[in-house]
Amino acid sequence: MALCVYNTLTRTKDTFVPLEPDHIRMYVCGPTVYDRAHIGNARPVVVFDTLYRLLKCLYPRVTYARNITDVDDKINARAKESGRTIRDITEETTAHYHEDMDALNALRPDVEPRATEHIAEMIALISVLIDKGHAYTADGHVLFSVASMADYGALSRRSQDEMIAGARVEVAPYKKDPGDFVLWKPSSDDLPGWDSPWGRGRPGWHIECSAMSGKYLGESFDIHGGGQDLVFPHHENEIAQSTCAHGPGTFARYWMHNGYLMVEGEKMSKSLGNFFTVHDLLAKAPGEAIRLTLLATHYHQPLNWTDEGLLQARQTLDRFYTALSRVSEVPADDDGAEAVLQPVLDALQDDLNTPAAIAVMHDIAGRLNKAETRGEQAILKSALQQAGGLLGILAMTPEAWRRGAGSATKEGAVNDAEIDALVAARTAARAGRNFAEADRLRKELSSNGILLEDGPNGTLWRRE
RNA sequence: GGCCGGAUGGCAGAGUGGUUAUGCAGAGGACUGCAAAUCCUUGCACGUCGGUUCGAUUCCGGCUCCGGCCUCCA
Numbered sequence: 023m024a025l026c027v028y029n030t031l032t033r034t035k036d037t038f039v040p041l042e043p044d045h046i047r048m049y050v051c052g053p054t055v056y057d058r059a060h061i062g063n064a065r066p067v068v069v070f071d072t073l074y075r076l077l078k079c080l081y082p083r084v085t086y087a088r089n090i091t092d093v094d095d096k097i098n099a100r101a102k103e104s105g106r107t108i109r110d111i112t113e114e115t116t117a118h119y120h121e122d123m124d125a126l127n128a129l130r131p132d133v134e135p136r137a138t139e140h141i142a143e144m145i146a147l148i149s150v151l152i153d154k155g156h157a158y159t160a161d162g163h164v165l166f167s168v169a170s171m172a173d174y175g176a177l178s179r180r181s182q183d184e185m186i187a188g189a190r191v192e193v194a195p196y197k198k199d200p201g202d203f204v205l206w207k208p209s210s211d212d213l214p215g216w217d218s219p220w221g222r223g224r225p226g227w228h229i230e231c232s233a234m235s236g237k238y239l240g241e242s243f244d245i246h247g248g249g250q251d252l253v254f255p256h257h258e259n260e261i262a263q264s265t266c267a268h269g270p271g272t273f274a275r276y277w278m279h280n281g282y283l284m285v286e287g288e289k290m291s292k293s294l295g296n297f298f299t300v301h302d303l304l305a306k307a308p309g310e311a312i313r314l315t316l317l318a319t320h321y322h323q324p325l326n327w328t329d330e331g332l333l334q335a336r337q338t339l340d341r342f343y344t345a346l347s348r349v350s351e352v353p354a355d356d357d358g359a360e361a362v363l364q365p366v367l368d369a370l371q372d373d374l375n376t377p378a379a380i381a382v383m384h385d386i387a388g389r390l391n392k393a394e395t396r397g398e399q400a401i402l403k404s405a406l407q408q409a410g411g412l413l414g415i416l417a418m419t420p421e422a423w424r425r426g427a428g429s430a431t432k433e434g435a436v437n438d439a440e441i442d443a444l445v446a447a448r449t450a451a452r453a454g455r456n457f458a459e460a461d462r463l464r465k466e467l468s469s470n471g472i473l474l475e476d477g478p479n480g481t482l483w484r485r486e
Numbered sequence: 487g488g489c490c491g492g493a494u495g496g497c498a499g500a501g502u503g504g505u506u507a508u509g510c511a512g513a514g515g516a517c518u519g520c521a522a523a524u525c526c527u528u529g530c531a532c533g534u535c536g537g538u539u540c541g542a543u544u545c546c547g548g549c550u551c552c553g554g555c556c557u558c559c560a
Contacts, residue, residue, distance in 0.1 A: 033490095051560075059560095066560050095558080180489060180556075203557055227558040249560030250491085256558075281491080282554060289553080318509090319499070324492070324553065334498065334510055341509085344523065369500095377500050381508040391524055457519055464521075475522045482523090 025080060025371045027245070028322055030253060030277040031177055035373055038276065040244050045083045047243035048074065049235045049274065051252055052088040052134070055115035056097040058299040059122050061312075061327055062249075062283040062290055068313050068414070069280045069321040069374070070247045071128040075412050076370045087238045088131040089231060090116055092138050093214055093224055108214060122300040125309035127414040135234040137225065141216045143233040144225045147267055148205045148218075156266040161196035162208035164220055168201040171262050177277060178254035203259050205229050228259040235274075236264065246274035250281055280321045286328055298327075308423075310415045311336040317376040317413055338380070339415065339423065345387040346403060347420035347482075354407055355400035362386060362405035370412060383409050424484035436470050445474065445481050 025038040040046050050070045053059060059067075070086075077084045092112040101108045120130070137144075148164055151157035156170045168174045175181055204226035209215030215222040235243065241264070248257065257277065264273040282289075285296040303312055314335040319325040366386075369378035383406060390402035410416025425438060436444075448463035464474055471486040 053560085063560050178489080178555085201557075251555065251559060253490090254555065254557085259557080280560075283560080284553075287552095322491090323499090326498090328498085330510090331498065337510065340523095348524085375500070377498095377508080381500070384508055388525090452519080455519080461520065473522065476518075476520095477523080484522095 023368045023371050025076075026373050027276050027278055028373050030279050033179075036276065038244075040081070041242060041275065044081060045085065046077050046081045046245070047239040048077070048084065048086045048245040048247065049231070049239055049243060050086070050088045050131075050246070051231060051248040051256070052090050053115075053119055054091040054094045054096060055112045055119060056094065056100045057115065058301050059119055060290065061285075061298045061300060061303060061316075064123070064126060064300050064312070065283050065316050065321075065325060066247065066249050066280045067123050067128050068126055068316045070278075071126075072317060072370075072376060072413060073245075073247070073278070073374055074129060074131075075414060076367075076374070079367070079412060080371075085133065085239060086131040087133040087135065087235065089234050090119075090134055090136045091230065092116070092136050093230075094227070098213055118301065122304065125304050126300065126313045127309060127417055128313075129414075133238045135238060137230040137234070138214075140230065140234050140237065141225065143237050144229045145206075145216075145218050147229060147233045147236070147263065150267045151205065151263065154266060156262075157205055158198065159220055160198070162221055162223070163196060163204055164206040165197060165202040166205055166259065166262060166266075167198060168203075168262065169199050171266055174201075174262055175258060177258050177261055180254065203228065203255065205263070228256055229263060231256075231260050232263040232267070235260075236268070241268040241272045243274055245276045245278060247278045247280075250279040253277075253279055278321075281319075281324045283325045283327055285326075287326055290327075307332055307336065308339075310339055310417065314338060314380075314413070314415055318380060320377055321374055338384075342383065342387050342406065342410070342416055343420040343423040345390045346406060346416070347424065349390065349393075349399045349403045350420060352396055352399045352403060354404035355397070356404045356408070358397075358401040359404035359408060362401055363408050366405075366409040366412065376413065379409065379413060383413075424482065426485045436467075436472070441467065441472055441483055445483055448474070449481055 026035050027038050028034070029036045048070070050066065053063060070088075074084060074086050090112075097108055097111060100106075100111055104111070124130075148157060151166065152159070152164065155167075157164055157166050159165075206218060206220055206223050206225055206229070208221055208223045213224065215224055235246070246257070246260075261273055265271075284290060285298065288296060290296055290298075300312070311332060312335075315327070315332050316325065318331065318335060318338075365382045366379050369375045369382055372378070386402055386406045386409065390399065390406060393399045393402055407416060444463055444467055448460050451457075451459040451463065467474060467483065472483050473486060475482045475484070
C-alpha cells in the first residue's frame with residue numbers, strides 16, 4: 023500500500039509521490055518563542071513527528087525542517103513588560119520548548135533554523151519580489167501585492183471579493199489593496215531591527231518560512247505542515263511569496279494541516295482557565311500518555327482534550343507495557359515480525375490513521391498475551407515494539423513504566439526500597455499462609471498507590 | 487455576512503453502499519488464598535428530513551446543532 027495524505031491544496035486524499043524517490047523533504051511551522059508551549063502547540067509537533075517517523079521507515083532519506091520564530095511583536099511585548107532582554111526570552115523559551123517536546127518523544131528536526139539568523143535570505147527574497155513586481159514599498163514598509171498574483175487564495179479557497187465582503191480586513195492607509203500583507207516593516211530604535219534597502223526594520227510574519235524553507239529544502243519540496251489555523255493567512259501568504267519569487271509550480275506539493283484542539287469541549291483560552299502548558303501536564307502525566315492522547319484522534323479531526331482521554335491513554339499504555347513485561351526475557355524477532363507489523367504500516371500510510379494503528383496494536387498485544395510459543399512471542403513482541411517506535415511510544419522498559427514513569431505522581435509517598443521490603447514481608451507471610459498479614463500489607467501498599475500483582479515468577483508492583 | 491470542517495453505541499474513537507472496528511466502562515465466566523493482570527462470552531450505534539439505489543450509517547440535497555477561520559493564534 024502506498025502512502026496517501028489528505029492534501030489541503032486539492033481537498034482530497036492524494037497518493038504521495040515524492041519529488042525525489044529517495045529523499046523526502048518536509049517543512050513544519052514551528053514555535054514563536056515567547057512562552058511555554060501549550061498542549062495545542064504540541065499537537066502538530068507530535069502529529070508531524072509521527073509522520074517523520076513513518077517517512078524515515080519508508081524512504082532512505084528524509085530532511086525535516088522546523089523553524090524557530092525568534093523575532094516577533096509578541097516577543098517584543100513580553101520583553102517590554104518583563105524587563106528582560108529579547109535574547110534572554112527567546113533562548114530560554116527555545117530551551118524549554120526542546121525539553122517539553124523531547125519529553126513527548128518528538129524527534130528533533132534535521133534542521134531548526136532561526137528567523138534572526140536568516141534576515142539576509144529574507145531581504146534577498148523580498149528584493150526578488152520587488153523586482154518581479156509582486157511587492158512595493160510604502161511608508162517605510164514593503165508590502166506584497168495580492169493583485170499581482172492571479173491565483174492568490176487557492177489554498178484557503180477564498181477570493182479577494184469574499185475577503186473584502188468579510189469586512190474585517192485592516193485597511194492601512196499605505197496599502198494599495200486591503201489584502202496586501204507586510205513583508206518588511208520599520209523598527210523604532212527600541213525594537214529589534216536590521217539594516218535593509220528599505221531602512222532599519224524587521225521582517226513580516228510570513229517571509230521567514232518562505233526564506234528558510236527555500237534555503238534548506240529548495241524551491242520545491244514535498245510536504246508542508248502545520249495547524250489548520252495557519253491555512254489562512256500564513257500558508258496562503260507563504261505560497262504567494264515563494265511561488266511569485268521562484269515561479270509557478272514551485273514550493274510545497276502536499277499541504278497537511280492538523281485539526282484544532284479544544285479542552286473539555288471548549289476552546290482553550292487563558293480567560294476560561296483551561297489553558298495547559300505541556301510543562302504543567304508533564305508534572306501530572308507521563309509524556310508518552312500525553313503523546314498517545316494526541317494520537318488517539320485522527321490528526322485531521324478536532325481533538326477534545328479531557329482528563330478522561332488522558333486516563334484512557336495511560337490505561338492503553340499499561341496494557342501494552344504489561345504485554346511486553348510478560349515476555350521481557352524473550353528476545354524480539356525483528357525479521358519475523360514484518361507481516362504482523364504490516365497492518366500498522368497500512369493504517370499509518372492511509373493518511374496517518376493513528377487510531378486505526380493503535381487498534382492494530384491492541385490486536386497484537388492481545389495475541390502476544392495469548393501466544394504460547396517463544397517463537398510467536400518473539401515475533402509479536404517485536405511487532406508491538408516496532409509499532410510503538412513508529413508512534414513514538416513504548417520507548418522505556420516495562421519495569422520503568424510500572425515503577426513510576428507511567429504513574430500520575432511519579433514519586434510516591436514511599437520509595438522503591440521500602441516497597442520492595444514490604445513486598446518481601448508479604449511474600450513471607452503468604453509462604454506461611456498468614457493471609458491476614460498478607461492482605462494487611464497489600465492494603466497498606468494500596469493506600470500508598472502501590473498495586474501488587476502476584477504471578478508465577480513472584481510479585482510485581484506498580485504505581486497507580 | 488463570507489468560507490471551511492464535524493455530528494457514530496454509556497464514554498473515547500476508526501471505518502464501510504449489503505458482513506465484528508478497537509479501547510474503556512457494564513454484565514456473565516475461567517484463573518487467583520484474596521486480588522490484580524490475562525483469557526473467554528456478551529449487551530449497546532451511526533443528528534434530522536427527503537432523494538438516488540434491490541439495499542445507505544456510508545452517496546446527493548435541505549434542515550438543526552457544534553466548532554473554527556476571515557491579515558500576523560498550532
